[in-house]
Amino acid sequence: xxxxxxxxxxxxxxxxxxxxxxxxxxxxxxxxxxxxxxxxxxxxxxxxxxxxxxxxxxxxxxxxxxxxxxxxxxxxxxxxxxxxxxxxxxxxxxxxxxxxxxxxxxxxxxxxxxxxxxxxxxxxxxxxxxxxxxxxxxxxxxxxxxxxxxxxxxxxxxxxxxxxxxxxxxxxxxxxxxxxxxxxxxxxxxxxxxxxxxxxxxxxxxxxxxxxxxxxxxxxxxxxxxxxxxxxxxxxxxxxxxxxxxxxxxxxxxxxxxxxxxxxxxxxxxxxxxxxxxxxxxxxxxxxxxxxxxxxxxxxxxxxxxxxxxxxxxxxxxxxxxxxxxxxxxxxxxxxxxxxxxxxxxxxxxxxxxxxxxxxxxxxxxxxxxxxxxxxxxxxxxxxxxxxxxxxxxxxxxxxxxxxxxxxxxxxxxxxxxxxxxxxxxxxxxxxxxxxxxxxxxxxxxxxxxxxxxxxxxxxxxxxxxxxxxxxxxxxxxxxxxxxxxxxxxxxxxxxxxxxxxxxxxxxxxxxxxxxxxxxxxxxxxxxxxxxxxxxxxxxxxxxxxxxxxxxxxxxxxxxxxxxxxxxxxxxxxxxxxxxxxxxxxxxxxxxxxxxxxxxxxxxxxxxxxx
Amino acid sequence: xxxxxxxxxxxxxxxxxxxxxxxxxxxxxxxxxxxxxxxxxxxxxxxxxxxxxxxxxxxxxxxxxxxxxxxxxxxxxxxxxxxxxxxxxxxxxxxxxxxxxxxxxxxxxxxxxxxxxxxxxxxxxxxxxxxxxxxxxxxxxxxxxxxxxxxxxxxxxxxxxxxxx
Numbered sequence: 001x002x003x004x005x006x007x008x009x010x011x012x013x014x015x016x017x018x019x020x021x022x023x024x025x026x027x028x029x030x031x032x033x034x035x036x037x038x039x040x041x042x043x044x045x046x047x048x049x050x051x052x053x054x055x056x057x058x059x060x061x062x063x064x065x066x067x068x069x070x071x072x073x074x075x076x077x078x079x080x081x082x083x084x085x086x087x088x089x090x091x092x093x094x095x096x097x098x099x100x101x102x103x104x105x106x107x108x109x110x111x112x113x114x115x116x117x118x119x120x121x122x123x124x125x126x127x128x129x130x131x132x133x134x135x136x137x138x139x140x141x142x143x144x145x146x147x148x149x150x151x152x153x154x155x156x157x158x159x160x161x162x163x164x165x166x167x168x169x170x171x172x173x174x175x176x177x178x179x180x181x182x183x184x185x186x187x188x189x190x191x192x193x194x195x196x197x198x199x200x201x202x203x204x205x206x207x208x209x210x211x212x213x214x215x216x217x218x219x220x221x222x223x224x225x226x227x228x229x230x231x232x233x234x235x236x237x238x239x240x241x242x243x244x245x246x247x248x249x250x251x252x253x254x255x256x257x258x259x260x261x262x263x264x265x266x267x268x269x270x271x272x273x274x275x276x277x278x279x280x281x282x283x284x285x286x287x288x289x290x291x292x293x294x295x296x297x298x299x300x301x302x303x304x305x306x307x308x309x310x311x312x313x314x315x316x317x318x319x320x321x322x323x324x325x326x327x328x329x330x331x332x333x334x335x336x337x338x339x340x341x342x343x344x345x346x347x348x349x350x351x352x353x354x355x356x357x358x359x360x361x362x363x364x365x366x367x368x369x370x371x372x373x374x375x376x377x378x379x380x381x382x383x384x385x386x387x388x389x390x391x392x393x394x395x396x397x398x399x400x401x402x403x404x405x406x407x408x409x410x411x412x413x414x415x416x417x418x419x420x421x422x423x424x425x426x427x428x429x430x431x432x433x434x435x436x437x438x439x440x441x442x443x444x445x446x447x448x449x450x451x452x453x454x455x456x457x458x459x460x461x462x463x464x465x466x467x468x469x470x471x472x473x474x475x476x477x478x479x480x481x482x483x484x485x486x487x488x489x490x491x492x493x494x495x496x497x498x499x500x501x502x503x504x505x506x507x508x509x510x511x512x513x514x515x516x517x518x519x520x521x522x523x524x525x526x527x528x529x530x531x532x533x534x535x536x537x538x539x540x541x542x543x544x545x546x547x548x549x550x551x552x553x554x555x556x557x558x559x560x561x562x563x564x565x566x567x568x569x570x571x572x573x574x575x576x577x578x579x580x581x582x583x584x585x586x587x588x589x590x591x592x593x594x595x596x597x598x599x600x601x602x603x604x605x606x607x608x609x610x611x
Numbered sequence: 612x613x614x615x616x617x618x619x620x621x622x623x624x625x626x627x628x629x630x631x632x633x634x635x636x637x638x639x640x641x642x643x644x645x646x647x648x649x650x651x652x653x654x655x656x657x658x659x660x661x662x663x664x665x666x667x668x669x670x671x672x673x674x675x676x677x678x679x680x681x682x683x684x685x686x687x688x689x690x691x692x693x694x695x696x697x698x699x700x701x702x703x704x705x706x707x708x709x710x711x712x713x714x715x716x717x718x719x720x721x722x723x724x725x726x727x728x729x730x731x732x733x734x735x736x737x738x739x740x741x742x743x744x745x746x747x748x749x750x751x752x753x754x755x756x757x758x759x760x761x762x763x764x765x766x767x768x769x770x771x772x773x774x775x776x
Contacts, residue, residue, distance in 0.1 A: 034742045037753035066742020214697030217739035252644075252681050253738055255751060293640050293679035296736065310639035311671075312678040371699035371741035378742050409698060443741075445698045459701055463736060469678075 002272035004280045006158040009149070012271075016150035023056035025097055029084075030071040030138060032062030032224055033217075033256055039085070040070035046089035047072075055097050058147075061225015063138035064379035065125055068108060073138065078119035081106040111375060111397065125376045128394050130357060132365045133181075133218075133341040134381045137225035142260050145267040148228040154273055156347035160236045161279045166196055169240040173343070176351035177363040182208055182299075182336030183414065183440045183516070185362070185429035188343075191333055194323035195241040198331035203243040206327065206334045207234050208304060209250040209257065212296040213412030214463065216443030218367035219337035221379050223250065223257035226341065227264035231287060233340030235274070236347060238285045241333055246287045249304055252294050261289050296467035300515045301334040303469070314469045315515035336441075338367055358384030362428035372409075372445035375400040382427070389423040392446055403448040407532070411440025413460045413467075414520030416527030417453060436527045438520070452549035453532040454539055457525045458486040464521040475518030478509035482525060492552040494540050503529060554610045556593055556600060560585035562607035569599035569608060624649055625657055626664070634665045639675055643682060652683045688724050688731035690769055694757075695746040697737030705745035709734055711759030712747075715766050729773060730766075 003009050020026070029035075029044040040059075047057045063071045068082035072092070079102050081092065088106055095101045107116045108123050120126040131137075140147040148154070160169050174189030195203060207230060211219040223230060234246045250258050265287050268274040276284045290308055297303045298313040305327045307313035326332020342364060346354050355363045362384040368391060371377045375397030382391060388408055392398065399405050407417045410427075416437030418425060425431055432438055447456065465479040485502045488494040506522035506529075513519045529536065538546050545553045558569070558578075563585040570578040570586060577593040580586030588599070588608075600608040628645045632638035642661060647653055653676050662672040676682045694700075694709040709732070716730050724731040740746045743755025747762055754765060 033738075033740050033753060034755065037740060037743055037746070037755040066740075069742070211739065212736065214701075214737035215699045215741055216737070217741055220739040251739075253735065291641070291644065292681075293644065294681035295679050307640070308637060310636035310675065312674050314678075369741055371744060372702045377699070377744070412698070443698065445702060445741075447702055451702055456702075459698070467736075 001270075003154075004272060004277070006162055006279060009154060009158055009279070012146075013149050013152065013155070016146040020056070020147065020150055022054075024054040025077070026056045026058070026075040027051065027097070028058060028060040028073040028075065028138065028141075030061075030063050030069060030073075031059035032066070032069075032221060033254075034062065034066035035069035035071055036256075038069040042086045043070050043072065043084050043089060046086040047093070050089055050093045052093065052097060058141040058144070060140060061137040061142045062221040062379060063120075064134065064221070065123075065376065066378045067376050071138075073120070077102075078121060080108065080117075080119045080123065082108045124397070125378065125380075125395055128382065128386075128390060129380050130365050130383050131381045132345055132357070133222060133229075133338050133367055134225070134379065135345070136229060137221055137379075140226070142225050142227055143263055145228055145264065145271060148226070152348065153228055153344075154232055156344035157232050157235050157239075157273070158279055160239050160347055161281055161283050166240045166242060169236065169347070170196060172351050173240070173346065176346045176354040177361075178339065178342060178346060178354065179362060179429065180336055181338035181342065181366065181439075181442070183411070183438060185439065188335065188339055191323060191335070192237060192240050194321065195243075195331045195333045198324050200331050202330045203241055204327045204330055204332040205234055205238045205241060205243040205246040206304065206308070206332060207246065207248040207337055207340055208299065208301065208334050209248055209254070209337050210292050210299040210304060211251055211254075211337070211441055212299045212467075213414070213441045213443045215369060215371055215409070215412055215445045216441040217369045218379055218442050220251075220254050220257055222337050222341050222367075223248075223254070224260050227257075227260045228268065229341045229344060230261070230337055231264055231268055231274070233335075233343040234287060235278075235285050236343050237333060237335060237340065239283055241331070243333075244284050244286070246285065247290050247308055247327075248287060249290045249292060249298070249308060252292045258289060258291055265289060295469075296463075297469045297515070297517050300517055303515065304334065305332065312469075314471045315517075317514060338442075359426065359428050361430055366427065366439065366442055368427070368442045368444045370396050370444045370446065373399055373401050373403075373448040373451070374446040384428045385426040385431075387424050387426055388418065391427065391444065392423070396446065399446065399448045401448050401450065403450055405446070406449050406451055407447045407453060407456075409445040409447060409456065409524070410443070411438040411523070412443045413464045414438060414516065414523055415440045415443070416523045417447075417456060417531065418527070419531040422531075436523065436530060438523070450547055450549070452490075452545050452547040453528045453535050454486065454489055454545075455547075455549050457528045458483070458490055460524040461486050461521070464517065468517065468521070472514035472518060474509045475513040475515075475521065478505050478513075479518070479521055481505055482509070482522070486525070489536060489539050490545075490550045490552060492539065492543050492550075496537075496540055499529075499536055499540060548611070551595065551610070554595070555590045556588050556595060556597070556608055556610055558586050558588060558599075559607045559609070562605050564605055564607075566604065568602045568604065572598045572602040574598065621657075622660055625660060629661065629664050636665070636667060636671075639665065639667070639672065640679070643672075643676055647682060650686075651689075652686045655684070686724070686728055688729050690730050690749050692730060692732045692766070693735040693738070693748045694732070694762075695736075695738045695740070695744070695748075696734040697741060697744075699741035700737075700745040703744040705734075705757075707759050708745055708747060708757045708762045712762050712766060715763045729775070730769075
């Protein structure tokens with residue numbers, strides 16, 4: 001079967017909707033990477049085995065609430081069950097599917113108030129969210145194009161191909177104010193316009209799914225949970241700029257996303273939504289899924305193109321920008337996954353609808369992956385300009401450890417650490433840039449009082465130093481020297497002069513690196529220096545780690561209450577730092593101790609600890 | 612089977628992989644990925660062979676093979692254990708999990724693969740399963756909310772399966 005006109009698409013949508021409606025109830029078992037790891041595949045099997053007629057059982061993409069997985073959604077009752085195990089399925093079938101009653105114990109209970117919530121509309125985690133890019137994630141089977149079409153899928157493409165000229169499409173995207181969701185926030189419409197007006201008959205459109213920021217997984221969830229949306233956005237962009245071939249470049253670490261996208265492309269081809277003569281017009285477009293091979297720098301657009309061409313994924317100076325000279329030297333647009341997933345709803349509901357959400361200079365919504373020491377980890381989508389406080393406390397449920405909130409790390413290794421005083425910062429491009437951070441891909445890692453900010457800066461610098469491709473000197477040498485200084489600080493060997501050097505090198509790397517990796521690599525250092533300088537000083541001058549994390553400032557000690565005086569520790573100590581009489585509590589001489597930990601490992605009574 | 616025949620059979624599989632993807636340079640990464648899937652690493656003589664077959668210089672192929680973290684020029688274990696040390700996992704104590712697995716498998720400093728080629732233990736920057744931090748994967752299987760104890764139990768199960776306990 002092939003869809004050759006808009007009328008046929010509408011007819012198919014009606015038919016698929018009827019098929020879905022013929023089931024009295026639907027069971028959607030989350031099959032995102034998170035829930036699969038929690039055992040949702042067995043839950044799905046159990047539903048398939050026990051379920052009754054007139055109930056549709058399918059897997060779905062990520063619901064976002066990974067903390068509470070495996071998640072099971074029952075429609076049309078709007079019930080969400082959390083932490084579902086295979087042995088719970090029988091009760092759900094008997095009570096909910098047959099009698100329409102909820103199973104109270106499997107509902108989400110508020111961790112503090114103990115109150116039970118029935119479905120996504122009620123749970124605080126979902127209540128403050130506005131879902132645009134994630135609208136279908138968790139609501140449809142990502143491996144079934146019919147469900148996507150039933151919910152209005154590919155209608156936006158039909159409009160773009162049949163009703164609009166490329167210029168009109170670009171005009172609408174410009175009007176919507178959509179900015180790139182991958183980090184920089186460059187206006188998407190302008191990028192398209194550059195490529196559309198560039199000379200050349202052959203052009204390319206590339207979807208950047210190389211989501212390498214540690215702590216970010218929104219692109220993965222969209223590719224896994226709603227792959228057709230990405231393909232549709234890509235096709236609309238192709239129509240706008242005049243490309244006939246597109247690529248989706250996906251990280252090697254995301255095998256499930258690769259499989260789902262490949263399946264989506266296959267299904268779209270079978271229905272004639274990709275290939276020659278789409279919707280009976282001249283428009284031809286096809287997509288290749290490219291798997292990355294594990295290099296963070298390939299998220300940078302020129303490096304990504306080099307990687308697609310089969311070369312070492314190293315960036316090159318711009319200009320020329322890819323919009324003029326991109327893949328194989330041809331005009332190319334590179335858009336992030338979330339950006340492309342936002343395009344179809346804009347084409348359907350119009351630019352003014354999009355502008356009605358979010359802020360003046362950053363319209364629309366943004367997804368964030370909220371993780372770390374927060375009560376509700378998961379994937380969320382909020383209007384641009386929501387404050388950090390709303391996201392951390394209203395949606396995230398606050399710090400899970402009971403300790404105080406210390407910092408939010410936003411934007412991964414390119415972003416910054418924001419302290420509690422900045423909790424009211426609106427999450428949008430310009431406000432975040434002002435405080436030294438960036439939206440980046442939207443990773444949001446929450447840290448509590450037990451986190452050492454110097455150690456966090458060292459952690460990120462180790463990452464960027466390792467991922468620096470080595471092409472330009474400031475990034476290659478600068479990140480290495482910065483890492484060395486940070487290592488000195490956490491080891492208690494640094495001086496205040498080192499701190500000055502660190503700051504100076506950070507600015508040089510930021511100002512003079514070739515690509516985005518180097519230009520943003522110093523941000524974690526610069527923001528922690530700006531907001532947590534006293535912690536650096538404490539490490540250097542007072543020789544202590546205020547958070548009690550850095551091993552260099554900790555000492556092994558023996559609890560005299562627990563020590564039985566067996567002497568095992570004394571015999572195992574290679575530095576001769578332990579003394580004491582048999583059957584009497586022993587003591588460690590901190591000056592002689594080399595902190596090897598041999599004593600603690602050998603103590604049969606657990607009397608030795610590092611604090 | 613003589614040594615020559617063995618070598619021929621080895622390259623026969625490589626030929627199939629090259630035929631499948633074609634000989635343009637843009638196929639190099641997928642070809643190396645398939646070769647690695649077949650041999651669990653990229654043997655040097657195969658890199659040379661791929662270069663010749665594709666009309667590329669050995670330096671080009673070697674350059675690509677050493678650029679990407681996914682490729683290994685040394686044999687990897689049957690089970691590749693990857694402990695995520697992304698930010699979310701890091702602040703939820705992933706390093707103790709990594710250290711526990713390493714000491715469980717008695718890996719010496721600077722070694723990542725056990726001498727019997729059964730296990731390779733690595734860290735990875737982010738697996739995108741941050742909601743379940745800390746995360747560990749064994750081949751393609753994801754294990755979430757790890758503790759040092761839980762990780763060791765999983766390794767024990769594998770050792771048992773391999774008849775090593």
